[in-house]
Amino acid sequence: MNKTYDSKDIIVLEGLDAVRLRPGMYIGTTGTKGMHHILWEIVDNSIDELANGFGDTIDVKLYKDGSASVEDNGRGIPTDIHPQMKVSGVQVVFTQLHAGGKFNADNYNYSGGLHGVGASVTNALSEWLNVTVFRNKKKYEMSFKSYVGLDGKIKSGIPVTPLIETGTSKKSGTFIHFKPDFKVFGEQEFSNEIIAKHLKELAFLNKKIKLSLFDERTGNLVDYYYEGGVADFVKYLNESKNVINEKPVYIEGKTDLVELAMAFQYTDQYTESIFSYVNNIPTTEGGTHETGLKSAFTRVFNDVGRKFGFLKDKDPNYMGEDYREGLTCVLAIKMKNAQFEGQTKTKLGNPETKTEVESVVVTELQKYMENTATRKFIESIMQKAKVAAQVREQEKKAKELTRQKNSIDSANLVGKLSSCTGRKPELNELYIVEGDSAGGSAKQARDRSFQAILPLRGKPLNVEKKRLHQVLANEEIRSIISALGAGIMDDFDVTALKYHKVVILSDADQDGAHIRAILLTFFFRYMRNLINEGHVYIGMPPLYKVYKKDKVIYAYDDNNLQEAIDEVGKGYSIQRYKGLGEMNPEQLWETTMNPERRNLMQVSMEDAVAADKIITVLMGDDIESRKDYISEHANFEREDNFEKIGV
Numbered sequence: 001m002n003k004t005y006d007s008k009d010i011i012v013l014e015g016l017d018a019v020r021l022r023p024g025m026y027i028g029t030t031g032t033k034g035m036h037h038i039l040w041e042i043v044d045n046s047i048d049e050l051a052n053g054f055g056d057t058i059d060v061k062l063y064k065d066g067s068a069s070v071e072d073n074g075r076g077i078p079t080d081i082h083p084q085m086k087v088s089g090v091q092v093v094f095t096q097l098h099a100g101g102k103f104n105a106d107n108y109n110y111s112g113g114l115h116g117v118g119a120s121v122t123n124a125l126s127e128w129l130n131v132t133v134f135r136n137k138k139k140y141e142m143s144f145k146s147y148v149g150l151d152g153k154i155k156s157g158i159p160v161t162p163l164i165e166t167g168t169s170k171k172s173g174t175f176i177h178f179k180p181d182f183k184v185f186g187e188q189e190f191s192n193e194i195i196a197k198h199l200k201e202l203a204f205l206n207k208k209i210k211l212s213l214f215d216e217r218t219g220n221l222v223d224y225y226y227e228g229g230v231a232d233f234v235k236y237l238n239e240s241k242n243v244i245n246e247k248p249v250y251i252e253g254k255t256d257l258v259e260l261a262m263a264f265q266y267t268d269q270y271t272e273s274i275f276s277y278v279n280n281i282p283t284t285e286g287g288t289h290e291t292g293l294k295s296a297f298t299r300v301f302n303d304v305g306r307k308f309g310f311l312k313d314k315d316p317n318y319m320g321e322d323y324r325e326g327l328t329c330v331l332a333i334k335m336k337n338a339q340f341e342g343q344t345k346t347k348l349g350n351p352e353t354k355t356e357v358e359s360v361v362v363t364e365l366q367k368y369m370e371n372t373a374t375r376k377f378i379e380s381i382m383q384k385a386k387v388a389a390q391v392r393e394q395e396k397k398a399k400e401l402t403r404q405k406n407s408i409d410s411a412n413l414v415g416k417l418s419s420c421t422g423r424k425p426e427l428n429e430l431y432i433v434e435g436d437s438a439g440g441s442a443k444q445a446r447d448r449s450f451q452a453i454l455p456l457r458g459k460p461l462n463v464e465k466k467r468l469h470q471v472l473a474n475e476e477i478r479s480i481i482s483a484l485g486a487g488i489m490d491d492f493d494v495t496a497l498k499y500h501k502v503v504i505l506s507d508a509d510q511d512g513a514h515i516r517a518i519l520l521t522f523f524f525r526y527m528r529n530l531i532n533e534g535h536v537y538i539g540m541p542p543l544y545k546v547y548k549k550d551k552v553i554y555a556y557d558d559n560n561l562q563e564a565i566d567e568v569g570k571g572y573s574i575q576r577y578k579g580l581g582e583m584n585p586e587q588l589w590e591t592t593m594n595p596e597r598r599n600l601m602q603v604s605m606e607d608a609v610a611a612d613k614i615i616t617v618l619m620g621d622d623i624e625s626r627k628d629y630i631s632e633h634a635n636f637e638r639e640d641n642f643e644k645i646g647v
Contacts (some may be wrong), residue, residue: 005075005078006078006080006089007078007079007080007081007082007083007088007089007092008082008083009078019097019120019121019124019125019156020124020125020146020154020156020184023125023184026121027121027125030184030185030186031188032188032191032194033604034185035180035185035188035190036190036191036194036195036198038121038122038125038126038178038180039060039068039070039122039190039195040198041118041119041121041122042070042118042119042122042176042178043058043060043070043198043199043202044118044280045118045119046058046070046071046072046074046174047202047206047209047280049072049074049075050072050074050206050209051206051209051280051334054074054075055072055073055074055075055172055173056073056208056209056210057072057073057209057210057211057212058070058071058072058209058210058211058212059071059072059211059212059214060195060199060211060212060213060214061213061214061215061216062190062192062195062213062214062215062216062217063216063217064216064217065179066179066180066182066189066190067177067178067179067180068177068178068179068180068190069175069176069177069178070175070176071173071174071175071176072173072174073171073172073173074172074173074174075135075172075173076133076134076135076136076172076173076174077089077090077093077131077133077135077174078090078135079133079135079136079138079140079163087162088142088162088163090131090133090140090142090163091142091159091162091163093119093120094119094120094123094129094131094142094144094157095120095123095144095157095159096120097120097121119176120157122176122178123144123156123157123178124146124156124157125156125180125181125184125185126144126146126157126178126179126180126181127145127146127179127180127181127182127183128143128144128145128146128178128179129143129144129145129157129176129177129178129179130142130143130144130176130177130178131143131144131174131175131176131177132174132175132176132177133163133173133174133175134169134171134172134173134174134175135172137168137169137170138165138167138168138169139165139166139167139168139169139171140163140164140165140166141163141164141166142159142160142161142162142163142164143159143160143161144157144158144159144160145157145158145160146158146181154183192213192215192217192218192220195213196213196222197609197610199211199213199224200224201233201282201609202224202280203224203225203226204226204229204230204232204233204236204330205229205230205233205277205280205332206229206280207226207227207228207229207230207232207261208225208226208227208229209225210223210224210225211223211224211225212224228250228263229250229261229263229332230250230261230262230263230330230331230332231248231250231263233263233275233330234248234263234264234265234328234329234330235248235265237273237275237328237330237609237612237613238265238267238328239613240613240616240617241267241268241269241328241616242267242268243265243266243267244265244266244267244268244326244380244381244384245265245266245377245380247265248263248264248265249263249264249265249368249373250262250263251263251361251364251365251367251368252364253360253361253363253364254360255356255359255360257335257336257352257353257356258289258333258334258335258353258356258357258360259333259334259335260331260332260333260334260357260360260361261331261332261333262293262329262330262331262332262361263329263330264327264328264329264330265327265328265329266326266327266328266380266381266384267326267327267328268326269325269326269464269465270325270326270465270466270467270468271325271326271525272321272324272325272326272327272328272329273327273328273329273612274286274290274293274324274327274329274330274331275329275330275331275609275612276289276290276293276330276331276332276333276348277330277331277332277333278333278334278335278338278340278348279333279334279335279338280332281338281340281346282346282609283340283346283347283348284346284532285346285347285529285532286347286348287340287341287347287348287349287350287353288348288349288350288351288352288353288354288357289331289333289348289353289354289357290331290348291354292353292354292355292356292357292358292359292361293329293331293357293358293361294320294324295320295354295358296357296358296361296362296365297320297323297324297361297365298317298318298319298320298323299358299362300361300362300365300366300369301318301323301381301382301385302317302318303366304366304369304370304378305318305378305382305385307370308375308378308379308382310378310379310382310383310386311382318385318386318388318389319389319392321388321392322385322386322388322389322392323381323385323388325384325385325388326384331357333353333357335350335353335356337350338350346532391467391468391469394469395467395468395469395472416454416455416457416479417452417453417454417479417483418443418446418448418452418453418454419452420446420448420449420450420451420452421448421449422449422450425497425498425499425500426500427450427500428450428451428452428498428499428500428501429450429451429452429499429500429501429502429503430452430453430454430483430484430498430499430501430502430503431446431451431452431453431454431503431505431539431593432454432456432480432502432503432504432505432519433453433454433455433456433505433506433580434455434456434505434506434507434511434512434515434580435455435456435457435579435580435581436455436457437579437580437581438455438505438507438579438580438581439453439454439455439456440455441580441581441583441584441585441588442455442505442580442585442588442593444585445585445586445588445589445592445593446589446593447589447593451593452483452499454479454480454483456476456479456515457476458475458476459476459514459515459518460474460476460477460480460515460518460519460522461474461476461477461518461522462518462521462619463477463518463521463522463525463526464521464525464615464616464619465619468489471522471526477522480519480522483498483499484497484498484499484502484527484530485497485498486498486527486530488526488527489526492526492527492528492529492530494529494530494533494535497530497535499535500535501535501537501600502523502530502535502536502537503537503538503539503600504516504519504520504536504537504538504539505539505541505580505592506539506580507541507578507579507580508541508543508577509578509579512579516538517615517618517619518619520536520603520615521615521618521619523536523603524611524612524615525615531603531604534602534604536602536603537600537601537602537603538600538601538603539592539593539598539600540556540592540598540599540600540601541556541577541580541583541588541591541592542554542555542556542577542591542592543555543556543557543558543561543576543577544561544564544574544575544576544577545574545575545577545587546561546564546565546567546568546572546573546574547568547572547573547575548568548569548571548572548573551568553567553568554591556599561574580592
């Protein structure tokens with residue numbers, strides 16, 4: 001590896017252009033997610049530096065003025081003059097799109113960001129950005145600013161001065177301080193909770209690297225540092241679960257193409273939880289590395305089972321899903337030239353990775369099983385797999401029966417499902433509504449050309465810790481499966497979906513929150529790609545009607561109730577909606593179902609780890625954890641875990 005890392009190593013593909021004009025092309029959205037994205041771009045650059053062996057500390061700070069800073073103790077951005085651009089390496093990095101030191105393998109073996117857009121996009125979408133570089137025992141500084149020019153057009157990320165040497169320093173690294181531009185992001189603020197979760201995850205994935213978060217607004221300082229890396233990650237994920245092996249199994253290894261770290265632990269649950277990462281990027285849709293992992297697991301456990309006598313010669317091998325029942329696993333790989341695919345670009349596509357990962361896992365897992373694992377541990381896994389295999393056969397028959405009953409179930413949906421007349425799934429919406437009363441109102445309120453209504457006549461089954469045959473026995477769950485028409489689990493085919501918007505519409509109270517949690521748990525465990533590909537939404541009915549004579553304003557939460565009162569003026573009256581059934585069809589259409597006026601929250605799978613943790617706590621058996629969570633998040637009026645979008 002080239003340790004010099006000078007400006008000649010920064011390869012320029014094209015200049016910075018049109019980021020201000022179309023920020024969504026670069027950061028996806030100018031909402032909360034997008035604003036945090038420009039922070040992640042800077043953090044990820046520091047992580048790439050440290051993950052390649054240069055430095056061990058990253059400090060993130062949030063300021064009262066809405067700005068943020070990231071400092072690392074890496075090598076520092078190159079400060080010498082770039083041979084092509086004739087300006088400093090710092091200026092190139094922050095003003096040229098697709099400029100960086102990651103387009104070849106001389107300076108970074110592994111990198112999460114391969115497009116070189118990070119620092120320049122953050123600069124372009126900031127009101128101002130200041131850089132301090134500590135390098136070669138010197139201190140360098142440079143500032144950038146966005147402003148409106150004499151021609152009325154916004155000039156983005158313009159250097160205030162060239163890079164200036166301002167002193168000497170024994171430090172090494174880079175300090176970047178920036179303020180997101182309110183003209184792009186509005187009056188949003190950085191979320192301590194979102195940033196803390198992200199930094200904690202990065203600390204798990206990069207063991208022995210310290211990440212800290214200081215929030216000047218509250219005075220809180222938190223450090224994240226994990227000696228055990230992904231093994232500590234698995235322990236964290238299983239905090240509220242009953243585990244079978246007390247200590248997670250940890251293995252690591254590398255080939256010429258892949259460097260791998262993996263940890264796993266078994267619980268008494270019936271579903272598997274595999275979280276995979278490539279160069280610190282979560283691959284929520286899996287990919288070839290997960291396929292290699294699963295193949296290796298099946299192969300090793302069948303071999304070990306026979307070697308220890310738990311599988312006899314006459315016994316057939318167990319299937320991979322039998323060995324993965326109750327498994328919690330974190331797989332983190334680093335590789336060059338990662339290629340992502342899928343709807344959300346979170347699925348690894350490199351075909352060679354399957355063989356590489358399988359080879360490492362087979363080799364290292366065999367060593368562990370034969371040299372370190374106790375017979376009792378192996379026996380517990382084989383016994384669990386044996387029961388899972390027996391249940392699988394039963395469930396295979398149940399699934400066959402479900403397929404055979406599809407036409408019957410479809411017939412049974414008559415009287416339950418009020419379908420729409422539209423024949424284009426991408427335009428159609430299914431409202432899953434709590435109760436017959438609200439269902440009746442929704443049926444009258446809807447636009448039947450594209451909106452279908454499925455009322456739930458009883459509370460659906462909490463599928464957490466239930467086996468598949470128990471799930472399929474629940475009438476409400478079966479109705480949802482039949483209405484969507486895309487199957488479940490491995491058979492789930494998102495292209496067969498009859499409705500591209502699936503809207504959960506329930507009352508804004510604790511019972512409504514429970515039904516939302518039950519349905520989201522079902523989708524997460526049995527139709528995860530429904531969430532992955534952005535098809536699940538939560539309807540947002542108003543909580544209040546503020547009115548006086550002919551003037552009516554609806555308030556969707558306590559925060560805008562006062563605004564509604566002020567707008568209506570003196571002599572107002574307030575109606576508090578306790579349930580959807582209290583609204584007549586016209587009100588329900590006007591406030592909740594009309595695409596031109598409604599608010600929907602799209603359920604995102606950006607943080608599968610957080611989703612798994614929340615579902616385990618809320619829907620599992622650990623009562624104390626549930627009490628603690630409810631005490632901390634006691635407001636059931638609204639779901640604040642998802643980004644609210646107008647649809």
